[in-house]
Amino acid sequence: MRTGASVRTGWQRGLIELRQSFTNGPELFSHFLWPVLMLAALFFLRHRDFGSTGFQLGALALPSILGMNAAMGMVSMSQQLTADREDGTLLRAKAIPNGMVSYLIGKVVSVAGGLLVDLAILLIPGLFLVEGLALGSAHWFTLVWVLLLGLVATLPIGAVLGSVFTSARSQGLIQLPMLGLIAVSGIFYPITALPGWLAAIGQLTPVYWMGLGMRSALLPDEAVVVEVGESWRHLETAAVLGLWAVAGLLLAPVVLRRMARRESGSKVAERRERALQRVA
Amino acid sequence: MVLTVDGLRMRYGDREVLHDVTFDARPGEVLALLGPNGAGKSTTIEILEGFRLRSAGRVEVLGVDPAAGDERWRSRIGIVLQSWRDHGNWRVGELLHHLGAYYAPYSTSTAPRPWPTGELLDAVGLSAYAGQKVKTLSGGQRRRLDVAIGIVGRPDVLFLDEPTTGFDPEARSEFHELVRGLAADQGTTILLTTHDLDEASKLAHRILVLAAGRIIASGTTAQLTELIAGEDEVRWSVDGQPFRKSTSDSTTFVRELFATYGDAVRELEVRRASLEDTYLTLVREQA
Numbered sequence: 014m015r016t017g018a019s020v021r022t023g024w025q026r027g028l029i030e031l032r033q034s035f036t037n038g039p040e041l042f043s044h045f046l047w048p049v050l051m052l053a054a055l056f057f058l059r060h061r062d063f064g065s066t067g068f069q070l071g072a073l074a075l076p077s078i079l080g081m082n083a084a085m086g087m088v089s090m091s092q093q094l095t096a097d098r099e100d101g102t103l104l105r106a107k108a109i110p111n112g113m114v115s116y117l118i119g120k121v122v123s124v125a126g127g128l129l130v131d132l133a134i135l136l137i138p139g140l141f142l143v144e145g146l147a148l149g150s151a152h153w154f155t156l157v158w159v160l161l162l163g164l165v166a167t168l169p170i171g172a173v174l175g176s177v178f179t180s181a182r183s184q185g186l187i188q189l190p191m192l193g194l195i196a197v198s199g200i201f202y203p204i205t206a207l208p209g210w211l212a213a214i215g216q217l218t219p220v221y222w223m224g225l226g227m228r229s230a231l232l233p234d235e236a237v238v239v240e241v242g243e244s245w246r247h248l249e250t251a252a253v254l255g256l257w258a259v260a261g262l263l264l265a266p267v268v269l270r271r272m273a274r275r276e277s278g279s280k281v282a283e284r285r286e287r288a289l290q291r292v293a
Numbered sequence: 294m295v296l297t298v299d300g301l302r303m304r305y306g307d308r309e310v311l312h313d314v315t316f317d318a319r320p321g322e323v324l325a326l327l328g329p330n331g332a333g334k335s336t337t338i339e340i341l342e343g344f345r346l347r348s349a350g351r352v353e354v355l356g357v358d359p360a361a362g363d364e365r366w367r368s369r370i371g372i373v374l375q376s377w378r379d380h381g382n383w384r385v386g387e388l389l390h391h392l393g394a395y396y397a398p399y400s401t402s403t404a405p406r407p408w409p410t411g412e413l414l415d416a417v418g419l420s421a422y423a424g425q426k427v428k429t430l431s432g433g434q435r436r437r438l439d440v441a442i443g444i445v446g447r448p449d450v451l452f453l454d455e456p457t458t459g460f461d462p463e464a465r466s467e468f469h470e471l472v473r474g475l476a477a478d479q480g481t482t483i484l485l486t487t488h489d490l491d492e493a494s495k496l497a498h499r500i501l502v503l504a505a506g507r508i509i510a511s512g513t514t515a516q517l518t519e520l521i522a523g524e525d526e527v528r529w530s531v532d533g534q535p536f537r538k539s540t541s542d543s544t545t546f547v548r549e550l551f552a553t554y555g556d557a558v559r560e561l562e563v564r565r566a567s568l569e570d571t572y573l574t575l576v577r578e579q580a
Contacts, residue, residue, distance in 0.1 A: 018395075018397070018398045021394075022391070022394050022395055025391060025394070026391065029383070029387065029391065033382040033383070037382055097379070100377055100378045100379040101374060101375075101376060101377055101379040102379040102380060104374060105374060105379060105380070105392075105442070107344070108342070108367075108370075108372040108374060109367070109368075109392060109395045109396075109446070110364040110365070110367040110368040110395050110396065110398075110399060110446075111364050111395055112395060115395065276344065277339045277342075277344035277345055278335065278338075278339060278342075278344070278372075278374055278375065278454050279335045279336075279339065281374075281375075281377070282375065285377050
Protein backbone atom coordinates (compact mmCIF):
# COMPACT_ATOMS: atom_id res chain seq x y z
CA MET A 14 0.00 0.00 0.00
CA ARG A 15 2.91 2.31 0.85
CA THR A 16 4.55 1.46 -2.48
CA GLY A 17 1.28 2.15 -4.24
CA ALA A 18 1.09 5.55 -2.59
CA SER A 19 4.66 6.42 -3.62
CA VAL A 20 3.99 5.44 -7.20
CA ARG A 21 0.85 7.56 -7.18
CA THR A 22 2.48 10.69 -5.73
CA GLY A 23 5.50 10.16 -7.99
CA TRP A 24 3.30 9.84 -11.05
CA GLN A 25 1.37 13.01 -10.10
CA ARG A 26 4.63 14.83 -9.52
CA GLY A 27 5.90 13.77 -12.93
CA LEU A 28 2.73 14.88 -14.71
CA ILE A 29 2.72 18.26 -12.97
CA GLU A 30 6.36 18.87 -13.89
CA LEU A 31 5.73 17.71 -17.43
CA ARG A 32 2.84 20.13 -17.80
CA GLN A 33 4.96 22.92 -16.35
CA SER A 34 7.73 22.25 -18.80
CA PHE A 35 5.32 22.98 -21.64
CA THR A 36 3.74 26.05 -20.06
CA ASN A 37 6.71 28.26 -19.31
CA GLY A 38 8.80 30.14 -21.83
CA PRO A 39 12.38 28.98 -21.27
CA GLU A 40 11.55 25.28 -21.03
CA LEU A 41 9.15 25.44 -23.95
CA PHE A 42 11.95 27.02 -25.96
CA SER A 43 14.34 24.19 -25.10
CA HIS A 44 11.73 21.61 -26.07
CA PHE A 45 11.64 23.08 -29.54
CA LEU A 46 15.25 24.23 -29.95
CA TRP A 47 16.87 20.86 -30.65
CA PRO A 48 14.13 19.38 -32.80
CA VAL A 49 14.14 22.53 -34.93
CA LEU A 50 17.94 22.50 -35.29
CA MET A 51 17.79 18.83 -36.20
CA LEU A 52 15.08 19.47 -38.76
CA ALA A 53 17.26 22.17 -40.28
CA ALA A 54 20.15 19.71 -40.51
CA LEU A 55 17.82 17.16 -42.12
CA PHE A 56 16.67 19.74 -44.60
CA PHE A 57 20.20 20.14 -45.90
CA LEU A 58 20.96 16.42 -45.83
CA ARG A 59 17.76 15.31 -47.50
CA HIS A 60 19.03 15.04 -51.08
CA ARG A 61 22.62 14.02 -50.36
CA ASP A 62 23.41 10.43 -51.22
CA PHE A 63 25.47 8.19 -49.01
CA GLY A 64 28.29 6.92 -51.23
CA SER A 65 27.04 4.76 -54.03
CA THR A 66 24.44 2.95 -51.97
CA GLY A 67 21.58 4.94 -53.42
CA PHE A 68 20.34 5.85 -49.96
CA GLN A 69 19.87 9.45 -48.99
CA LEU A 70 21.57 10.77 -45.89
CA GLY A 71 18.36 12.48 -44.77
CA ALA A 72 16.49 9.21 -44.62
CA LEU A 73 19.35 7.55 -42.78
CA ALA A 74 19.73 10.43 -40.34
CA LEU A 75 16.12 10.97 -39.28
CA PRO A 76 15.75 7.67 -37.41
CA SER A 77 19.30 8.03 -36.08
CA ILE A 78 18.51 11.45 -34.68
CA LEU A 79 15.41 10.05 -33.03
CA GLY A 80 17.56 7.45 -31.33
CA MET A 81 20.11 10.05 -30.32
CA ASN A 82 17.49 12.38 -28.88
CA ALA A 83 16.05 9.54 -26.85
CA ALA A 84 19.53 8.78 -25.52
CA MET A 85 19.96 12.43 -24.55
CA GLY A 86 17.34 11.87 -21.85
CA MET A 87 20.44 10.89 -19.95
CA VAL A 88 21.67 14.48 -20.08
CA SER A 89 18.35 16.03 -19.02
CA MET A 90 18.11 13.57 -16.17
CA SER A 91 21.60 14.45 -15.03
CA GLN A 92 21.08 18.20 -15.34
CA GLN A 93 17.75 18.20 -13.57
CA LEU A 94 19.07 16.12 -10.70
CA THR A 95 21.99 18.48 -10.19
CA ALA A 96 19.77 21.54 -10.41
CA ASP A 97 17.26 20.05 -7.97
CA ARG A 98 20.00 19.25 -5.53
CA GLU A 99 21.46 22.73 -5.81
CA ASP A 100 18.19 24.56 -5.21
CA GLY A 101 16.92 22.35 -2.38
CA THR A 102 14.15 20.47 -4.22
CA LEU A 103 15.85 17.23 -3.28
CA LEU A 104 16.15 18.22 0.36
CA ARG A 105 12.41 18.87 0.46
CA ALA A 106 11.85 15.42 -0.95
CA LYS A 107 14.05 14.02 1.77
CA ALA A 108 12.11 15.84 4.49
CA ILE A 109 8.77 14.21 3.65
CA PRO A 110 7.77 10.56 4.02
CA ASN A 111 8.58 8.50 0.90
CA GLY A 112 9.63 11.75 -0.74
CA MET A 113 12.80 10.46 -2.38
CA VAL A 114 11.16 7.47 -4.07
CA SER A 115 8.33 9.64 -5.36
CA TYR A 116 10.79 12.28 -6.48
CA LEU A 117 12.67 9.75 -8.60
CA ILE A 118 9.52 8.25 -10.06
CA GLY A 119 8.35 11.77 -10.86
CA LYS A 120 11.64 12.61 -12.51
CA VAL A 121 11.54 9.50 -14.72
CA VAL A 122 7.94 10.29 -15.70
CA SER A 123 8.63 13.92 -16.54
CA VAL A 124 11.92 13.31 -18.37
CA ALA A 125 10.61 10.31 -20.32
CA GLY A 126 7.32 12.07 -21.05
CA GLY A 127 9.13 15.18 -22.23
CA LEU A 128 11.31 13.04 -24.46
CA LEU A 129 8.37 11.33 -26.11
CA VAL A 130 6.81 14.69 -26.90
CA ASP A 131 10.16 15.94 -28.25
CA LEU A 132 10.42 12.86 -30.45
CA ALA A 133 6.99 13.59 -31.91
CA ILE A 134 7.96 17.22 -32.49
CA LEU A 135 10.86 15.95 -34.56
CA LEU A 136 9.33 12.92 -36.22
CA ILE A 137 6.09 14.38 -37.53
CA PRO A 138 7.54 17.30 -39.53
CA GLY A 139 10.54 15.08 -40.36
CA LEU A 140 8.30 12.65 -42.18
CA PHE A 141 7.26 15.39 -44.58
CA LEU A 142 10.83 16.49 -45.11
CA VAL A 143 12.71 13.34 -45.98
CA GLU A 144 11.85 10.63 -48.45
CA GLY A 145 12.81 7.01 -48.36
CA LEU A 146 11.45 5.95 -44.98
CA ALA A 147 9.49 2.71 -45.00
CA LEU A 148 6.46 3.88 -43.09
CA GLY A 149 4.11 1.38 -44.65
CA SER A 150 6.18 -1.55 -43.47
CA ALA A 151 7.67 0.17 -40.40
CA HIS A 152 8.39 -2.12 -37.49
CA TRP A 153 6.56 -0.27 -34.75
CA PHE A 154 7.15 -3.06 -32.29
CA THR A 155 10.91 -2.70 -32.79
CA LEU A 156 10.60 1.06 -32.36
CA VAL A 157 8.78 0.65 -29.06
CA TRP A 158 11.11 -1.90 -27.52
CA VAL A 159 14.27 -0.11 -28.56
CA LEU A 160 12.88 3.14 -27.20
CA LEU A 161 11.80 1.65 -23.88
CA LEU A 162 14.93 -0.41 -23.37
CA GLY A 163 16.97 2.61 -24.41
CA LEU A 164 15.29 4.75 -21.75
CA VAL A 165 15.87 2.11 -19.10
CA ALA A 166 19.51 1.99 -20.21
CA THR A 167 20.13 5.74 -20.24
CA LEU A 168 17.98 7.36 -17.52
CA PRO A 169 19.63 5.56 -14.56
CA ILE A 170 23.06 6.44 -16.00
CA GLY A 171 21.85 10.05 -16.19
CA ALA A 172 20.82 9.86 -12.54
CA VAL A 173 24.27 8.58 -11.63
CA LEU A 174 25.94 11.43 -13.54
CA GLY A 175 23.59 13.89 -11.86
CA SER A 176 24.60 12.58 -8.44
CA VAL A 177 28.29 12.77 -9.22
CA PHE A 178 28.31 16.35 -10.49
CA THR A 179 27.49 18.68 -7.64
CA SER A 180 26.89 22.00 -9.37
CA ALA A 181 25.13 23.20 -12.47
CA ARG A 182 28.46 24.54 -13.59
CA SER A 183 30.25 21.21 -13.51
CA GLN A 184 27.32 19.78 -15.47
CA GLY A 185 28.67 21.72 -18.43
CA LEU A 186 31.64 19.35 -18.36
CA ILE A 187 29.61 16.40 -19.53
CA GLN A 188 28.30 18.23 -22.59
CA LEU A 189 31.59 18.06 -24.47
CA PRO A 190 32.24 14.31 -24.17
CA MET A 191 28.57 13.83 -25.02
CA LEU A 192 29.02 15.69 -28.31
CA GLY A 193 32.09 13.56 -28.97
CA LEU A 194 30.08 10.40 -28.39
CA ILE A 195 27.40 11.56 -30.77
CA ALA A 196 30.04 12.26 -33.41
CA VAL A 197 31.33 8.69 -33.29
CA SER A 198 27.95 7.03 -32.95
CA GLY A 199 26.92 7.02 -36.57
CA ILE A 200 24.08 9.47 -36.14
CA PHE A 201 24.76 11.97 -38.89
CA TYR A 202 26.99 9.75 -40.97
CA PRO A 203 27.08 5.95 -41.02
CA ILE A 204 29.57 4.44 -38.58
CA THR A 205 31.01 2.16 -41.27
CA ALA A 206 32.63 5.25 -42.76
CA LEU A 207 34.68 5.85 -39.59
CA PRO A 208 38.14 4.42 -38.84
CA GLY A 209 37.84 1.07 -37.09
CA TRP A 210 38.97 2.20 -33.63
CA LEU A 211 36.52 5.14 -33.60
CA ALA A 212 33.74 2.90 -34.78
CA ALA A 213 34.59 0.51 -31.96
CA ILE A 214 34.25 3.29 -29.38
CA GLY A 215 30.98 4.36 -30.96
CA GLN A 216 29.61 0.87 -30.60
CA LEU A 217 30.13 0.91 -26.84
CA THR A 218 27.61 3.72 -26.41
CA PRO A 219 23.85 3.42 -26.06
CA VAL A 220 23.60 6.28 -28.55
CA TYR A 221 24.80 4.11 -31.45
CA TRP A 222 22.51 1.22 -30.62
CA MET A 223 19.45 3.38 -30.14
CA GLY A 224 20.14 5.00 -33.51
CA LEU A 225 20.60 1.58 -35.10
CA GLY A 226 17.40 0.28 -33.55
CA MET A 227 15.44 3.26 -34.84
CA ARG A 228 16.87 2.80 -38.35
CA SER A 229 15.93 -0.86 -38.29
CA ALA A 230 12.39 0.14 -37.40
CA LEU A 231 11.85 2.96 -39.86
CA LEU A 232 14.06 2.23 -42.91
CA PRO A 233 13.28 -0.22 -45.68
CA ASP A 234 14.96 -3.60 -45.24
CA GLU A 235 17.42 -2.97 -48.10
CA ALA A 236 19.01 -0.14 -46.12
CA VAL A 237 20.70 -2.74 -43.94
CA VAL A 238 23.65 -2.77 -46.41
CA VAL A 239 24.84 0.49 -44.84
CA GLU A 240 25.22 -1.12 -41.43
CA VAL A 241 28.10 -3.00 -39.82
CA GLY A 242 28.04 -6.61 -41.10
CA GLU A 243 24.99 -5.69 -43.19
CA SER A 244 22.79 -6.68 -40.25
CA TRP A 245 20.36 -4.84 -37.96
CA ARG A 246 21.93 -6.77 -35.09
CA HIS A 247 18.83 -6.84 -32.89
CA LEU A 248 20.33 -9.37 -30.52
CA GLU A 249 23.40 -7.25 -29.99
CA THR A 250 21.23 -4.14 -29.59
CA ALA A 251 19.26 -5.81 -26.84
CA ALA A 252 22.45 -7.12 -25.24
CA VAL A 253 24.35 -3.80 -25.17
CA LEU A 254 21.35 -1.73 -24.07
CA GLY A 255 20.51 -4.45 -21.56
CA LEU A 256 24.02 -4.30 -20.12
CA TRP A 257 23.80 -0.52 -19.76
CA ALA A 258 20.41 -0.91 -18.13
CA VAL A 259 21.64 -3.49 -15.62
CA ALA A 260 24.74 -1.43 -14.82
CA GLY A 261 22.65 1.70 -14.37
CA LEU A 262 19.98 0.06 -12.28
CA LEU A 263 22.59 -1.51 -10.01
CA LEU A 264 24.66 1.63 -9.67
CA ALA A 265 21.97 4.31 -9.50
CA PRO A 266 20.33 3.33 -6.18
CA VAL A 267 23.74 3.14 -4.47
CA VAL A 268 24.92 6.49 -5.78
CA LEU A 269 21.55 8.18 -5.27
CA ARG A 270 21.30 6.93 -1.71
CA ARG A 271 24.78 8.19 -0.96
CA MET A 272 23.92 11.56 -2.45
CA ALA A 273 20.61 11.78 -0.57
CA ARG A 274 22.24 10.87 2.72
CA ARG A 275 24.53 13.85 2.44
CA GLU A 276 21.80 16.42 1.84
CA SER A 277 21.02 18.79 4.68
CA GLY A 278 19.88 22.35 5.19
CA SER A 279 23.41 23.60 5.73
CA LYS A 280 24.59 21.92 2.50
CA VAL A 281 21.91 23.72 0.51
CA ALA A 282 22.73 26.98 2.31
CA GLU A 283 26.41 26.57 1.38
CA ARG A 284 25.55 26.07 -2.27
CA ARG A 285 23.24 29.06 -2.18
CA GLU A 286 26.07 31.17 -0.77
CA ARG A 287 28.41 29.99 -3.50
CA ALA A 288 25.87 30.58 -6.26
CA LEU A 289 25.03 34.07 -4.97
CA GLN A 290 28.72 34.92 -4.87
CA ARG A 291 29.03 33.89 -8.49
CA VAL A 292 26.24 36.27 -9.39
CA ALA A 293 27.70 39.15 -7.39
CA MET B 294 9.46 13.36 26.30
CA VAL B 295 9.22 14.28 22.65
CA LEU B 296 12.91 15.07 22.30
CA THR B 297 15.68 13.46 24.32
CA VAL B 298 19.29 14.41 23.71
CA ASP B 299 21.86 12.94 26.06
CA GLY B 300 25.61 13.38 25.81
CA LEU B 301 25.47 14.29 22.13
CA ARG B 302 28.86 14.72 20.50
CA MET B 303 29.84 15.61 16.97
CA ARG B 304 33.29 15.52 15.51
CA TYR B 305 34.48 16.45 12.02
CA GLY B 306 37.94 14.94 11.76
CA ASP B 307 39.85 16.40 14.69
CA ARG B 308 37.44 19.25 15.23
CA GLU B 309 34.80 18.67 17.86
CA VAL B 310 31.77 20.89 17.20
CA LEU B 311 29.43 19.50 19.86
CA HIS B 312 30.60 18.40 23.29
CA ASP B 313 28.16 16.62 25.52
CA VAL B 314 24.94 18.39 24.57
CA THR B 315 22.03 17.30 26.76
CA PHE B 316 18.42 18.50 26.79
CA ASP B 317 14.85 17.34 26.34
CA ALA B 318 11.45 18.72 25.39
CA ARG B 319 7.91 17.94 26.53
CA PRO B 320 4.88 17.78 24.24
CA GLY B 321 3.77 21.25 23.15
CA GLU B 322 6.92 22.93 24.38
CA VAL B 323 8.69 25.58 22.31
CA LEU B 324 12.44 25.37 22.71
CA ALA B 325 14.93 27.86 21.32
CA LEU B 326 18.51 26.90 20.68
CA LEU B 327 20.23 30.25 20.96
CA GLY B 328 23.83 30.93 20.15
CA PRO B 329 26.28 32.84 17.99
CA ASN B 330 27.19 31.62 14.51
CA GLY B 331 29.30 28.49 14.58
CA ALA B 332 28.06 27.43 18.01
CA GLY B 333 26.71 24.14 16.65
CA LYS B 334 23.00 24.99 16.40
CA SER B 335 22.50 23.80 12.84
CA THR B 336 24.51 20.65 13.45
CA THR B 337 22.33 19.83 16.46
CA ILE B 338 19.05 20.39 14.65
CA GLU B 339 20.22 18.45 11.58
CA ILE B 340 21.11 15.48 13.76
CA LEU B 341 17.61 15.59 15.26
CA GLU B 342 16.08 15.86 11.78
CA GLY B 343 17.91 12.69 10.78
CA PHE B 344 19.94 14.56 8.14
CA ARG B 345 23.30 14.10 9.83
CA LEU B 346 24.91 11.22 11.70
CA ARG B 347 26.22 11.98 15.17
CA SER B 348 29.58 10.86 16.55
CA ALA B 349 28.34 9.80 19.98
CA GLY B 350 25.51 10.16 22.48
CA ARG B 351 21.86 9.19 22.70
CA VAL B 352 19.26 11.02 20.63
CA GLU B 353 15.57 10.25 20.45
CA VAL B 354 12.85 12.09 18.60
CA LEU B 355 9.37 10.74 19.35
CA GLY B 356 11.10 7.75 20.97
CA VAL B 357 13.07 6.87 17.83
CA ASP B 358 16.73 7.34 16.98
CA PRO B 359 16.65 9.76 14.01
CA ALA B 360 19.47 7.82 12.35
CA ALA B 361 17.12 4.83 12.15
CA GLY B 362 13.83 6.67 11.62
CA ASP B 363 11.52 5.08 9.05
CA GLU B 364 8.96 6.78 6.84
CA ARG B 365 6.23 6.54 9.48
CA TRP B 366 8.49 8.40 11.89
CA ARG B 367 9.30 10.88 9.13
CA SER B 368 5.57 11.53 8.66
CA ARG B 369 5.33 12.87 12.23
CA ILE B 370 8.27 15.27 11.82
CA GLY B 371 7.93 18.68 10.25
CA ILE B 372 10.94 20.56 8.93
CA VAL B 373 10.82 24.17 7.87
CA LEU B 374 13.50 24.57 5.23
CA GLN B 375 14.83 27.83 3.94
CA SER B 376 13.59 27.88 0.41
CA TRP B 377 15.58 29.55 -2.24
CA ARG B 378 14.29 28.89 -5.73
CA ASP B 379 13.03 25.31 -5.60
CA HIS B 380 9.62 24.51 -7.10
CA GLY B 381 9.56 27.98 -8.66
CA ASN B 382 7.14 26.98 -11.41
CA TRP B 383 4.68 25.29 -9.07
CA ARG B 384 1.59 27.13 -7.99
CA VAL B 385 1.34 27.70 -4.26
CA GLY B 386 -1.87 25.73 -3.72
CA GLU B 387 -0.81 22.99 -6.10
CA LEU B 388 2.50 22.47 -4.29
CA LEU B 389 0.88 22.30 -0.86
CA HIS B 390 -1.77 19.93 -2.11
CA HIS B 391 0.84 17.70 -3.73
CA LEU B 392 3.15 17.61 -0.72
CA GLY B 393 0.19 16.95 1.56
CA ALA B 394 -0.64 13.79 -0.38
CA TYR B 395 2.52 12.13 0.96
CA TYR B 396 1.04 12.23 4.46
CA ALA B 397 -2.38 10.79 3.62
CA PRO B 398 -1.28 7.15 4.22
CA TYR B 399 -0.27 8.16 7.77
CA SER B 400 -3.55 9.77 8.73
CA THR B 401 -5.02 8.70 12.08
CA SER B 402 -8.33 9.52 13.76
CA THR B 403 -6.56 11.79 16.26
CA ALA B 404 -4.32 13.42 13.66
CA PRO B 405 -6.10 13.64 10.30
CA ARG B 406 -3.41 14.12 7.68
CA PRO B 407 -2.75 16.11 5.61
CA TRP B 408 -3.93 19.52 6.72
CA PRO B 409 -6.54 20.53 4.10
CA THR B 410 -4.87 22.90 1.64
CA GLY B 411 -7.48 25.65 1.90
CA GLU B 412 -7.37 25.78 5.70
CA LEU B 413 -3.60 25.68 5.74
CA LEU B 414 -3.35 28.54 3.25
CA ASP B 415 -5.67 30.51 5.51
CA ALA B 416 -3.62 29.69 8.58
CA VAL B 417 -0.41 31.04 7.01
CA GLY B 418 -2.14 33.95 5.29
CA LEU B 419 -1.47 32.85 1.73
CA SER B 420 -5.03 32.26 0.50
CA ALA B 421 -4.81 35.18 -1.88
CA TYR B 422 -1.72 33.67 -3.51
CA ALA B 423 -2.94 30.09 -3.96
CA GLY B 424 -2.93 30.35 -7.75
CA GLN B 425 0.33 32.21 -8.03
CA LYS B 426 3.65 30.67 -9.03
CA VAL B 427 6.06 30.16 -6.14
CA LYS B 428 8.78 32.19 -7.84
CA THR B 429 6.56 35.29 -7.86
CA LEU B 430 6.20 35.36 -4.05
CA SER B 431 8.02 37.92 -1.92
CA GLY B 432 10.61 36.77 0.58
CA GLY B 433 8.18 36.91 3.50
CA GLN B 434 5.47 35.09 1.56
CA ARG B 435 7.93 32.38 0.59
CA ARG B 436 8.90 31.84 4.19
CA ARG B 437 5.25 31.47 5.12
CA LEU B 438 4.99 28.87 2.38
CA ASP B 439 8.04 27.15 3.87
CA VAL B 440 6.22 26.99 7.19
CA ALA B 441 3.08 25.70 5.50
CA ILE B 442 5.11 22.93 3.84
CA GLY B 443 6.68 22.12 7.20
CA ILE B 444 3.30 21.67 8.88
CA VAL B 445 1.16 20.25 6.06
CA GLY B 446 1.50 16.76 7.61
CA ARG B 447 0.35 18.03 11.05
CA PRO B 448 3.66 17.09 12.64
CA ASP B 449 4.09 16.24 16.30
CA VAL B 450 7.51 17.87 16.24
CA LEU B 451 8.54 20.85 14.17
CA PHE B 452 12.12 21.93 13.48
CA LEU B 453 12.97 25.45 12.36
CA ASP B 454 16.58 26.39 11.59
CA GLU B 455 17.13 30.17 11.66
CA PRO B 456 13.56 30.73 10.52
CA THR B 457 13.48 34.52 10.27
CA THR B 458 16.82 35.27 8.63
CA GLY B 459 16.25 38.12 6.21
CA PHE B 460 12.81 39.09 7.51
CA ASP B 461 11.66 42.65 7.91
CA PRO B 462 10.19 43.48 11.34
CA GLU B 463 6.60 43.10 10.20
CA ALA B 464 7.15 39.71 8.58
CA ARG B 465 9.01 38.65 11.68
CA SER B 466 6.20 39.52 14.04
CA GLU B 467 3.63 37.79 11.79
CA PHE B 468 5.84 34.75 11.75
CA HIS B 469 6.16 34.72 15.54
CA GLU B 470 2.41 34.78 15.89
CA LEU B 471 2.08 31.84 13.53
CA VAL B 472 4.60 29.74 15.46
CA ARG B 473 3.07 30.56 18.84
CA GLY B 474 -0.32 29.58 17.50
CA LEU B 475 0.97 26.22 16.31
CA ALA B 476 2.30 25.29 19.73
CA ALA B 477 -0.79 26.54 21.53
CA ASP B 478 -3.52 25.24 19.19
CA GLN B 479 -1.97 22.11 17.71
CA GLY B 480 0.17 21.01 20.65
CA THR B 481 3.16 20.84 18.32
CA THR B 482 6.55 20.57 20.01
CA ILE B 483 8.85 23.10 18.38
CA LEU B 484 12.62 23.35 18.32
CA LEU B 485 14.04 26.42 16.64
CA THR B 486 17.53 27.79 16.29
CA THR B 487 18.29 31.48 16.27
CA HIS B 488 21.10 33.87 16.99
CA ASP B 489 18.53 36.51 17.79
CA LEU B 490 17.95 36.76 21.49
CA ASP B 491 14.83 38.85 21.15
CA GLU B 492 13.29 36.17 18.95
CA ALA B 493 14.18 33.41 21.38
CA SER B 494 12.65 35.23 24.32
CA LYS B 495 9.47 36.09 22.40
CA LEU B 496 8.85 32.60 21.07
CA ALA B 497 10.25 30.03 23.40
CA HIS B 498 9.07 28.59 26.67
CA ARG B 499 12.63 27.61 27.31
CA ILE B 500 15.93 28.86 25.90
CA LEU B 501 19.07 26.76 25.59
CA VAL B 502 22.17 28.86 25.15
CA LEU B 503 24.69 27.06 22.99
CA ALA B 504 28.23 28.39 22.69
CA ALA B 505 31.25 26.62 21.22
CA GLY B 506 29.42 23.30 21.15
CA ARG B 507 28.19 23.32 24.76
CA ILE B 508 24.92 24.25 26.38
CA ILE B 509 26.09 26.86 28.84
CA ALA B 510 22.71 27.84 30.25
CA SER B 511 19.08 26.96 29.92
CA GLY B 512 15.80 28.14 31.33
CA THR B 513 12.98 30.61 30.84
CA THR B 514 13.80 34.21 30.01
CA ALA B 515 13.35 35.16 33.68
CA GLN B 516 15.46 32.25 34.91
CA LEU B 517 18.26 33.06 32.52
CA THR B 518 18.28 36.69 33.56
CA GLU B 519 18.48 35.63 37.19
CA LEU B 520 21.11 33.01 36.52
CA ILE B 521 23.77 35.53 35.86
CA ALA B 522 23.42 38.33 38.37
CA GLY B 523 23.43 41.12 35.84
CA GLU B 524 23.73 44.58 37.39
CA ASP B 525 21.01 47.18 36.96
CA GLU B 526 22.06 50.63 35.95
CA VAL B 527 20.72 53.69 37.82
CA ARG B 528 21.06 57.22 36.47
CA TRP B 529 19.93 60.43 38.09
CA SER B 530 20.93 64.03 38.51
CA VAL B 531 21.18 66.36 41.47
CA ASP B 532 21.42 70.13 40.89
CA GLY B 533 21.91 69.56 37.16
CA GLN B 534 24.87 67.27 37.70
CA PRO B 535 24.40 63.74 36.22
CA PHE B 536 25.29 60.57 38.13
CA ARG B 537 25.36 56.94 37.23
CA LYS B 538 25.75 53.76 39.25
CA SER B 539 25.68 50.01 38.56
CA THR B 540 24.12 47.93 41.30
CA SER B 541 22.71 44.45 41.79
CA ASP B 542 20.02 45.82 44.14
CA SER B 543 18.55 48.87 42.47
CA THR B 544 15.46 49.09 44.74
CA THR B 545 17.49 49.55 47.92
CA PHE B 546 19.85 51.92 46.20
CA VAL B 547 17.04 54.19 44.95
CA ARG B 548 15.32 54.17 48.35
CA GLU B 549 18.56 55.39 49.94
CA LEU B 550 19.01 57.93 47.20
CA PHE B 551 15.63 59.51 48.04
CA ALA B 552 16.39 59.28 51.76
CA THR B 553 19.55 61.30 51.20
CA TYR B 554 18.50 63.87 48.55
CA GLY B 555 14.71 63.83 48.68
CA ASP B 556 13.12 65.98 45.94
CA ALA B 557 16.50 67.08 44.63
CA VAL B 558 16.73 63.76 42.73
CA ARG B 559 15.86 64.47 39.10
CA GLU B 560 15.85 62.55 35.81
CA LEU B 561 15.81 59.21 37.59
CA GLU B 562 16.24 56.19 35.33
CA VAL B 563 16.62 52.56 36.34
CA ARG B 564 17.64 50.17 33.61
CA ARG B 565 17.17 46.51 34.50
CA ALA B 566 19.83 44.04 33.43
CA SER B 567 18.39 42.80 30.14
CA LEU B 568 18.49 39.29 28.84
CA GLU B 569 20.73 40.64 26.14
CA ASP B 570 23.34 41.67 28.71
CA THR B 571 23.00 38.24 30.29
CA TYR B 572 23.42 36.50 26.98
CA LEU B 573 26.42 38.53 25.96
CA THR B 574 28.04 37.91 29.35
CA LEU B 575 27.44 34.19 28.95
CA VAL B 576 28.77 33.96 25.44
CA ARG B 577 31.79 36.13 26.24
CA GLU B 578 32.71 33.94 29.20
CA GLN B 579 32.90 30.98 26.82
CA ALA B 580 35.12 32.64 24.29
